[in-house]
Amino acid sequence: MSEQHRGIWVFAEVNDGTIAGVSLELLGVGRVLADKLDVPLAGVLLGENITPLSEQLIHYGADEVYVIDDPVLKDYRTEPFLAGMGKLARMYVPEIILYGATPNGKDIASAIATDLKTGLTADCTMLDVNVEKRLLEASRPAFGGNIMATILCKKHRPQMATVRPKVMKSLPADPARKGTVIEEKLQMKEEEIRTKVLEIIKGPGKSVDLEGADVIVCGGKGMGDEQGFQLIHQLADTIGASVGGTRDAVEAGWLSHDHQVGQTGETVTPKIYFAIGVSGAIQHTVGMKNSEMIIAINKDPDAPIFDIATYGMVGDAREILPVMIKAFDERLRENEVVSHA
Amino acid sequence: MHIVVCVKQVPDTKVIKINPKTNTLDRRGVPSILNPYDTHAVQEAVHLKQQYGGKVSVLSMGPPQATAVIKKSIEIGADEGYLISDRAFAGADTLATSYALTKALEKISKTSPIDMVFCGKHAIDGDTGQVGPGIAKRLDIPPITNISAITKVTKDYVELQRKLQDGYAYIRSTLPCLITIEKEINEIEYASFPNMLKAVHFQPVVWSVDHLENVDRKQLGLKGSPTVVGKMFAPPKQEGGHRLEGTPEEQVKQLVEVLKDKQDLFHVNKS
Ligand SMILES: Cc1cc2nc3c(=O)[nH]c(=O)nc-3n(C[C@H](O)[C@H](O)[C@H](O)COP(=O)(O)OP(=O)(O)OC[C@H]3O[C@@H](n4cnc5c(N)ncnc54)[C@H](O)[C@@H]3O)c2cc1C
Ligand SMILES: Nc1ncnc2c1ncn2[C@@H]1O[C@H](COP(=O)(O)O)[C@@H](O)[C@H]1O
Numbered sequence: 001m002s003e004q005h006r007g008i009w010v011f012a013e014v015n016d017g018t019i020a021g022v023s024l025e026l027l028g029v030g031r032v033l034a035d036k037l038d039v040p041l042a043g044v045l046l047g048e049n050i051t052p053l054s055e056q057l058i059h060y061g062a063d064e065v066y067v068i069d070d071p072v073l074k075d076y077r078t079e080p081f082l083a084g085m086g087k088l089a090r091m092y093v094p095e096i097i098l099y100g101a102t103p104n105g106k107d108i109a110s111a112i113a114t115d116l117k118t119g120l121t122a123d124c125t126m127l128d129v130n131v132e133k134r135l136l137e138a139s140r141p142a143f144g145g146n147i148m149a150t151i152l153c154k155k156h157r158p159q160m161a162t163v164r165p166k167v168m169k170s171l172p173a174d175p176a177r178k179g180t181v182i183e184e185k186l187q188m189k190e191e192e193i194r195t196k197v198l199e200i201i202k203g204p205g206k207s208v209d210l211e212g213a214d215v216i217v218c219g220g221k222g223m224g225d226e227q228g229f230q231l232i233h234q235l236a237d238t239i240g241a242s243v244g245g246t247r248d249a250v251e252a253g254w255l256s257h258d259h260q261v262g263q264t265g266e267t268v269t270p271k272i273y274f275a276i277g278v279s280g281a282i283q284h285t286v287g288m289k290n291s292e293m294i295i296a297i298n299k300d301p302d303a304p305i306f307d308i309a310t311y312g313m314v315g316d317a318r319e320i321l322p323v324m325i326k327a328f329d330e331r332l333r334e335n336e337v338v339s340h341a
Numbered sequence: 342m343h344i345v346v347c348v349k350q351v352p353d354t355k356v357i358k359i360n361p362k363t364n365t366l367d368r369r370g371v372p373s374i375l376n377p378y379d380t381h382a383v384q385e386a387v388h389l390k391q392q393y394g395g396k397v398s399v400l401s402m403g404p405p406q407a408t409a410v411i412k413k414s415i416e417i418g419a420d421e422g423y424l425i426s427d428r429a430f431a432g433a434d435t436l437a438t439s440y441a442l443t444k445a446l447e448k449i450s451k452t453s454p455i456d457m458v459f460c461g462k463h464a465i466d467g468d469t470g471q472v473g474p475g476i477a478k479r480l481d482i483p484p485i486t487n488i489s490a491i492t493k494v495t496k497d498y499v500e501l502q503r504k505l506q507d508g509y510a511y512i513r514s515t516l517p518c519l520i521t522i523e524k525e526i527n528e529i530e531y532a533s534f535p536n537m538l539k540a541v542h543f544q545p546v547v548w549s550v551d552h553l554e555n556v557d558r559k560q561l562g563l564k565g566s567p568t569v570v571g572k573m574f575a576p577p578k579q580e581g582g583h584r585l586e587g588t589p590e591e592q593v594k595q596l597v598e599v600l601k602d603k604q605d606l607f608h609v610n611k612s
Contacts, residue, residue, distance in 0.1 A: 015506070015507075020506075075510070076510075077512075078474065078477075078483065078484050078485070078486075079483055082478070102506050103486060103487045103503075103504065103505055103506060104505070104506075106470055106471075106486070107474055107484070107486045107487075109471075110435075110469075110470065110471040110472075110473070110474035110475055110484075111474045111475075111477070111478050111484065113435075113436060113471065113475065114436065114439060114474065114475040114478040114479060115478055117436065117567075118436075118567055119434065119436065119566075119567030119568035120435065120436075120469075120471055120568070121568060122467075122468060122469035122470065122471060123468060123469070137571065141576075142573060147573055147574070147575060147576075148573065148574050148575070148576050149570050149571075149572070149573050150570070150571040150572050150573075150574070151568050151569070151570060151571065152568065152569050152570075152571040153567045153568050153569075154567075154569065155567065156567040194482075194483045194514060194515040194518070195483045195485060195512055195513065195514040195515075195518075196512065196513045196514075197510055197511070197512055198500070198511040198512065198513055199510070199511040200505070200508065200509070200510045200511070201508050201509050201510075201511075202507055202508035214606045215606050215607065239607040239608070240607055240608030241607075257524060257525070263468065264463075264465075264468065271603070271606055272600075272603065272606060282576050293603075294582075295596065306584075309582055310582040310583065311582055311583050311584075311585055311596065311599060312582065312583070312584045312585065313584075313585045313592045313596070314584065315589055315592065319589050320589040320592065320593065323589045323590055323593045324589075324593045324596070327593050327594070327597050328597070328607065331597060331604070332604070332607055335604065
């Protein structure tokens with residue numbers, strides 16, 4: 001570790017020619033940290049024909065953008081991306097690097113951490129800096145329940161963290177912002193790379209659309225059994241919502257893993273989120289707490305889910321849900337009749 | 342084909358509880374299990390062995406009790422088991438873990454060259470998924486993470502389906518390589534009776550630090566771990582919102598009222 005390490009970097013993930021939302025969110029939180037430490041904030045762009053995207057990173061808060069534009073970086077592969085990031089990090093010695101906790105972000109971050117022999121904290125949901133000690137305070141839910149742990153990397157630089165998508169907020173784009181673009185080259189030939197991307201198929205992998213849903217009905221262990229869980233499906237069917245579940249509901253076998261919301265499932269931000277028979281453990285709430293409106297039903301008036309619910313209903317879900325389904329159903333059919341008239 | 346699967350013993354996080362007064366973990370009576378993703382990794386390696394021949398070894402770092410997850414792997418159909426166990430490994434973060442496992446893999450490959458290393462996508466206790474790519478970097482073999490299918494295996498290369506945020510990538514990699522396994526890759530099968538018997542009597546090869554070669558002790562365990570836990574704290578309490586009161590009927594009525602102007606978000610199910 002040395003005094004030379006300065007500046008905060010954000011790895012800008014590019015998919016299909018667009019910058020991933022999480023990278024813009026990281027620029028938002030990175031801006032705050034950079035201002036506290038009084039250092040520049042930089043975006044790092046690796047890919048093919050991506051140089052024009054530098055401007056967007058600047059509009060969202062970057063002071064500098066490091067770019068390597070090279071055909072071997074067309075699709076994400078660990079080897080060339082590691083070579084590129086490793087080269088930049090050794091040349092320009094940042095003190096902090098942030099990555100989205102996406103499959104590619106986690107992959108590159110893990111490889112770089114080993115390459116640079118430094119620490120990496122996974123799946124953070126809160127970031128701050130200790131200005132005096134120039135320490136990144138990376139906090140994440142810790143195993144086993146409602147507790148957060150702050151992870152520090154005291155003696156190694158850069159300090160690195162992956163951050164869950166949708167937990168940080170991006171800044172509004174400012175088209176007047178100016179910044180510098182620093183271009184570097186990667187000396188790597190396609191023949192040297194041991195992995196090839198044969199094909200990329202978008203979309204069909206996901207049978208469940210949670211990410212894009214406006215309304216999600218999520219059921220937890222409190223639904224009792226598989227039959228009880230049918231009420232969740234019925235409500236979702238009635239109002240045309242997507243179905244989510246807690247890990248406990250998934251592990252009970254009531255629905256498949258791709259429905260899981262939370263730290264090890266999806267992070268969602270629908271307009272309305274129903275949390276029914278869900279206790280509100282932190283590993284669950286990190287995946288849904290930024291929903292616009294949260295409606296919780298739980299028979300325990302002290303369940304933590306009520307701390308984040310916009311509307312809380314204390315009671316037995318098995319009693320409330322049939323009433324609710326009937327009410328919504330009537331309401332919606334009425335409206336339909338009106339709109340068809 | 343020689344596949345080595347890295348397997349970790351983890352607390353069954355479903356039953357861990359936090360003491361809300363002290364903010365500490367209550368580990369009493371918490372059973373340990375084979376990390377679920379590693380279970381799928383062992384199963385997949387066994388499938389490949391059945392199809393293409395060769396053998397499956399498993400490697401774990403942990404206290405002597407971790408022998409249990411090696412036995413579990415033998416039940417699934419693994420052939421050999423290695424446990425690296427030493428106080429010097431204790432307190433390792435992902436960087437120090439990948440270092441120790443790499444040293445063991447190097448030793449294994451001396452007598453029996455390795456074609457593929459499998460890891461789980463992540464361990465359910467730490468949840469990082471950083472150890473696999475770390476091992477690959479140290480062994481200088483390509484890592485391919487989040488594998489949901491192995492579609493082709495030849496002497497020189499494999500073809501893999503890699504799960505992305507929104508779809509799949511099909512990847513070809515030269516061998517040797519390291520892959521990390523998603524749960525959807527297979528279904529866990531019932532253990533066969535002969536494998537269960539074998540597991541009962543199975544004893545893994547156990548290595549301490551002194552058995553490993555060219556080890557830089559400074560890179561092991563707590564000393565070799567750049568990250569430390571600074572503090573534990575309860576998540577910031579948020580202001581709870583509005584409570585709806587009354588009988589179920591009354592509560593629902595209030596809710597319907599509240600949602601009146603949001604009804605365009607709801608869609609009548611036409612079916
Ligand atoms: C590393 C790690 C990762 C994790 N990742 C995730 C994740 O991604 N997603 C996730 O969800 N969890 C995750 N968890 C698990 C998480 O800690 C909780 O255990 C889980 O979210 C609890 O699920 P639950 O709310 O369905 O069940 P419980 O905690 O059992 O809660 C059930 C609730 O239902 C209520 N209830 C019971 N009966 C009724 C009734 N008739 N009517 C109304 N309410 C009723 C109870 O009062 C209770 O509050 C993870 C844990 C770990 C350790
Ligand atoms: N102590 C260990 N012993 C063996 N394998 C491990 C160990 N720790 C991690 N691994 C492997 O690395 C994977 C990812 O772990 P992690 O990076 O901790 O989430 C696990 O699924 C295992 O395959």
